[in-house]
Amino acid sequence: MNTVTVTPIRTEEDYQRALNRIDELLALNPEPYSELDDELDVLSTLVHTYEQEHHALPYPDPIDAIKYLMVENGWKNKDLGPLLGPKSRISEILNRKRYFTLQQIHNLHKHLGLPLEVFINEQTLGRV
Numbered sequence: 746m747n748t749v750t751v752t753p754i755r756t757e758e759d760y761q762r763a764l765n766r767i768d769e770l771l772a773l774n775p776e777p778y779s780e781l782d783d784e785l786d787v788l789s790t791l792v793h794t795y796e797q798e799h800h801a802l803p804y805p806d807p808i809d810a811i812k813y814l815m816v817e818n819g820w821k822n823k824d825l826g827p828l829l830g831p832k833s834r835i836s837e838i839l840n841r842k843r844y845f846t847l848q849q850i851h852n853l854h855k856h857l858g859l860p861l862e863v864f865i866n867e868q869t870l871g872r873v
Contacts, residue, residue: 754791759795763792767785811839811853828853
């Protein structure tokens, strides 16, 4: 049995090397639960952890995220009524004149699948 040594990802060079190895492993299409599959699993976990710390993407603006979902799904403002309330409230929120209540955040998270962090993060805390 060949043993592959996987090392921590501490630098950008380590990160690029790990990404290249992941590409190599994916091209080999390893059998599930094989040594190569295990290596792929460990490398993927290390890369994910490194990316969370060093390459984390900011959360989208909540209004932009909702408007994007509206366009993608062909929704009109009135379609958000069950989640946000009356038409006037929806308009105020989408025009950035009013921020979300906790209940509205819960509704959007639960029904649209938007992470809570979209609504509650360093950028949005200054708005409330």
